[in-house]
Amino acid sequence: MVQESVISARNVHMSFPDGTGGHIRAVDGVDLEVARGEVLALLGPNGAGKTTLLDILLGLTTARSGDVSVGGQPPRAAVQTGRLSALLQTGGLLPDLTAAETVRMIAALHADPADVDEVIDIAGVRPFASRQVGKCSGGQQQRLRFALALLPRPEIIVLDEPTAGMDVSARHEFWDRMRAQADEGITVIFATHYLEEAEQFARRTVLMNSGRVLADGPTDEVRARAGAAYVTVTWDPAADELERLPFVIRTTREGARITFRTERPDELARHLLTSTDAHGLTVRPASLEEAFRLLTEESTDTGDTERPATAAPEEVSA
Amino acid sequence: MTTATSPHNHVRGGYSLGRYIAMDFWRNLRNIGNSFFVIVLPTALFLFFGASMDWSGEPVGVGNVSAWTMIAIASYGAAMATTSMAGSAALEIQQGWGRQLALTAMPHGAFIVAKAAIAVAIAALPVLVLNLAGIFTVADMPPGVWLATVGLTIAGSLPFAFYGLAVGLSFRSDAAVGAATGLLVIFSFLGNAFTPLDGVLLDIGRFTPMYGIVALARYPLTGGDLVSMGGTSGSDPLWMVLANVATWTVVFAVACLLLQRRRTTRH
Numbered sequence: 001m002v003q004e005s006v007i008s009a010r011n012v013h014m015s016f017p018d019g020t021g022g023h024i025r026a027v028d029g030v031d032l033e034v035a036r037g038e039v040l041a042l043l044g045p046n047g048a049g050k051t052t053l054l055d056i057l058l059g060l061t062t063a064r065s066g067d068v069s070v071g072g073q074p075p076r077a078a079v080q081t082g083r084l085s086a087l088l089q090t091g092g093l094l095p096d097l098t099a100a101e102t103v104r105m106i107a108a109l110h111a112d113p114a115d116v117d118e119v120i121d122i123a124g125v126r127p128f129a130s131r132q133v134g135k136c137s138g139g140q141q142q143r144l145r146f147a148l149a150l151l152p153r154p155e156i157i158v159l160d161e162p163t164a165g166m167d168v169s170a171r172h173e174f175w176d177r178m179r180a181q182a183d184e185g186i187t188v189i190f191a192t193h194y195l196e197e198a199e200q201f202a203r204r205t206v207l208m209n210s211g212r213v214l215a216d217g218p219t220d221e222v223r224a225r226a227g228a229a230y231v232t233v234t235w236d237p238a239a240d241e242l243e244r245l246p247f248v249i250r251t252t253r254e255g256a257r258i259t260f261r262t263e264r265p266d267e268l269a270r271h272l273l274t275s276t277d278a279h280g281l282t283v284r285p286a287s288l289e290e291a292f293r294l295l296t297e298e299s300t301d302t303g304d305t306e307r308p309a310t311a312a313p314e315e316v317s318a
Numbered sequence: 319m320t321t322a323t324s325p326h327n328h329v330r331g332g333y334s335l336g337r338y339i340a341m342d343f344w345r346n347l348r349n350i351g352n353s354f355f356v357i358v359l360p361t362a363l364f365l366f367f368g369a370s371m372d373w374s375g376e377p378v379g380v381g382n383v384s385a386w387t388m389i390a391i392a393s394y395g396a397a398m399a400t401t402s403m404a405g406s407a408a409l410e411i412q413q414g415w416g417r418q419l420a421l422t423a424m425p426h427g428a429f430i431v432a433k434a435a436i437a438v439a440i441a442a443l444p445v446l447v448l449n450l451a452g453i454f455t456v457a458d459m460p461p462g463v464w465l466a467t468v469g470l471t472i473a474g475s476l477p478f479a480f481y482g483l484a485v486g487l488s489f490r491s492d493a494a495v496g497a498a499t500g501l502l503v504i505f506s507f508l509g510n511a512f513t514p515l516d517g518v519l520l521d522i523g524r525f526t527p528m529y530g531i532v533a534l535a536r537y538p539l540t541g542g543d544l545v546s547m548g549g550t551s552g553s554d555p556l557w558m559v560l561a562n563v564a565t566w567t568v569v570f571a572v573a574c575l576l577l578q579r580r581r582t583t584r585h
Binding site: 058059060079080081082085086088092093094096097101104105106108109110111112148149152 | 332333334335337338341342345349410413414415416417418419420421422423424425
């Protein structure tokens with residue numbers, strides 16, 4: 001799968017004064033290559049450096065060091081030619097304009113904009129097109145921002161927490177619209193903290209924390225790397241029996257139920273059911289949220305003890 | 319299927335700054351409250367102090383005292399308009415609109431040009447209303463002089479678009495913009511706009527930002543001659559008036575450019 005890279009960031013560093021004379025490393029040596037047509041999720045907690053990284057990719061902020069190019073151009077040039085556009089978390093709107101007026105005003109500022117009415121329909125702005133922006137709901141304002149992002153007919157679209165403030169059905173609707181755009185071949189990079197959005201929508205996930213990339217790969221693999229699944233059984237083993245169990249990363253006991261974290265759930269389940277008295281077995285894949293938490297833990301306390309007999313109580317809901 | 323958003327070969331440039339300016343002009347004009355005070359307040363000032371005093375008809379330069387007063391109050395109104403317009407533009411930026419604009423083909427500098435143009439267009443409104451009020455009352459100037467002062471009054475408000483923008487960009491609040499607009503009353507007084515100054519106040523006033531634009535707008539009427547309660551008292555050479563205008567324009571414009579560059583970064 002060697003494809004043309006449309007976004008290339010190499011060794012990007014960015015820091016801000018922390019107000020006490022020192023510096024916060026918002027982005028600390030990030031490398032990122034994004035292929036044409038790829039859909040990539042950027043995951044991380046608040047303060048992970050996601051928004052700063054996206055600002056750098058969009059040319060809104062200049063990195064302290066490192067190389068960034070978008071389609072072979074500097075980011076600002078890619079924005080000006082309309083190849084690159086974005087839906088920004090902090091992208092403000094003028095409250096006294098109507099939604100349609102906002103689209104028309106921004107359209108005037110693009111070199112070769114899409115048809116305003118078509119964009120209004122695609123983004124689902126039509127039902128409130130003549131409403132003042134200040135009177136629109138948060139979800140409606142996000143749809144309007146989406147319309148603005150579509151105006152330059154971009155090849156690459158960056159979304160910074162696009163569904164923040166939307167209810168569940170609005171989120172589904174938003175991703176349906178976004179998926180239609182991705183199917184047209186647009187490259188999509190989105191930052192989110194709704195982890196199921198990454199699982200459902202992104203083929204590739206980049207995990208960030210403290211300005212660094214912790215994991216980067218197909219979303220399934222990223223999850224697998226943090227321990228693919230939880231296998232839970234009803235069992236009362238002897239201590240040495242538990243010690244000898246293969247494929248186990250972590251063990252948690254809760255009454256008669258024991259939960260194992262494992263990267264090889266099939267082999268562990270086969271072993272438990274054929275070679276031990278364990279019964280009532282369930283297998284649950286780890287959510288991306290768990291993958292994320294485990295990876296951030298590993299990055300902070302480096303000496304992660306393998307196979308502690310009784311791990312710290314983890315919530316288990318199998 | 320070809321949709322509106324399908325990628326295609328892009329060419330640089332070609333955005334329509336004119337259309338953006340026109341749309342933003344109408345947006346600001348329909349903000350009735352602001353427009354009302356910028357236009358009606360100076361007009362009322364003129365009708366009280368410029369058109370109905372005993373000395374309103376006394377000659378000054380090639381016209382009369384009423385015209386002399388009208389020009390200065392029009393300058394005050396125009397400067398208020400550009401200051402508050404540009405200040406509100408800066409507040410738009412604080413609300414993130416600047417980041418939205420930074421995602422278009424419009425370069426950073428064009429935003430300042432657009433906002434200055436809109437501010438001047440709005441500033442033309444009190445000038446036109448005041449001059450109409452002058453025509454229908456006692457103000458008197460030769461027609462050519464009249465036209466020249468109108469043009470100079472509007473042009474003279476341009477530095478104050480930069481002034482309002484700079485204040486809004488640095489202090490980031492409605493209150494600061496309001497204070498900056500309010501400060502124009504003092505600048506206008508020091509700028510020899512409301513009552514004729516002399517002595518130390520006049521010496522200080524010559525270095526303040528309103529002095530240059532008021533003196534320039536009056537130049538076709540007075541030829542630079544100063545007016546005092548006892549008649550003319552000295553004269554300002556044109557180069558001094560222009561130096562004042564040029565200096566303050568550069569100061570405000572450079573402040574805007576520096577602040578504008580700072581604002582697209584989040585921190």
